[in-house]
Amino acid sequence: MERRDLEIFLTLADELHFGRTAERLHVSQARVSQTVKQLERRIGASLFERTSRRVELTPIGQRLLDDVRPGYQLIKDGVARAVAAGRGLTEPLRVGFTSPLSGELVLFAASAYRANHPEAGDVVLHEAPLSDPFRLLREGELDLLLAQFPVVEPDLSTGPVLISDRRVLIVSTRHPFARRPSVSLDDLARDKVLGLSGPVPDYWLDALLPRTTPGGLPVVRGEEAATRQELLALVGAGRGVHPAAAHEARYYARPNIVYVPFTDAPPLEYGLVWRTAVETGRVRAFTDAAVAVVGKQGGPAGVCGECR
Known part of the structure; x- marks a missing residue:
C-alpha cells in the first residue's frame, strides 16, 4: 500500500465524505474514489458502505483502520522529528526581550511557534538588560531578541517591525x-x-x-x-x-x-534581531510565528493591538 493511498483511506475514514476528503488532501474526488476501489480490489472486500446519503466503514474497513492507524502515526511522527532535526528545530530556542510589552508578544509568538511546530524544542525566555541589549545575543546565550529598532550592527540581522508605539x-x-x-x-x-x-x-x-x-x-x-x-x-x-x-x-x-x-515625535518600533552567522530554521520559524500573531487584527488583544 502506497503512502498516499494509506493517507486517502485514513482521511476518508475520518471524514466519511468523499468531497471533504478530496478538499482536505488537495486532490480530486475522482482520485479518492479510484484509490478506494483499488484498495478494495487488493483486499478483496468492501472497506466502505456507500449510499447517496452517507459513507460508513464496513467491519473489515474498521479493522483495517484500527490496525494501520497507529503505525501510520508512528511513521508520520518519525518523519516530522527527522525534518525538525534537519532544520535545527529540536533544540531549545532562547528568546530575549527588553520590555514588558515585548515580553508578552514573545509569549504569544512562542505559543504560535509550538502550535505550528509541535515537534520543536522548548522556547526559553530571558529578559535582556537595556543597558547592554546585544551582549547575550552575541555571546550565544540568546538565539533571538525582540528589541527596539533601528538595529544597525554589522553582525546582526533584523526581521520586520512587530510593534509600533507612540x-x-x-x-x-x-x-x-x-x-x-x-x-x-x-x-x-x-x-x-x-x-x-x-x-x-x-x-x-x-x-x-x-x-x-x-x-x-x-x-x-x-x-x-x-x-x-x-x-x-x-x-x-x-x-x-x-x-x-x-x-x-x-x-x-x-x-x-x-x-x-508627544505631538510631533515619530513612533518607537520593535522587532526581532538575531546573529546573521547563525540564522537557523528555528529563527525563521519563530519569526514567521511572531509576524502571524501580530497580523491577527493588529496583534493579541491587550498586548500590541493598541500600539500598531
Missing part, C-alpha cells in the same frame, strides 16, 4: 508639563533629559535623547540610571524627564510620575 515624555507629577495634554520635541530643551547607563548604541541615544530639538535648541542630558526602576525614581524626584514608549504607562505606573504624549 512616544511619551515621563515627568514628575510636580512638573509643569504634568498639567499639559501634550508636549513637543522642542520641550525637551526646557529640562534635563535622563537616560540609562551602559553601552547603549549611539543611534538609540540619538533617537530617544537627541542633542538638539527640531527647532535647533540644545538638549541637556542629565543623570544616567543603571535600571529602569532607578530611572523612574529619578524622574519622580524631579531630577529630569525621560522620553519613552507609550506602553510603559501600563507597566510602570507610579503615583509620582505622569506620561505625557
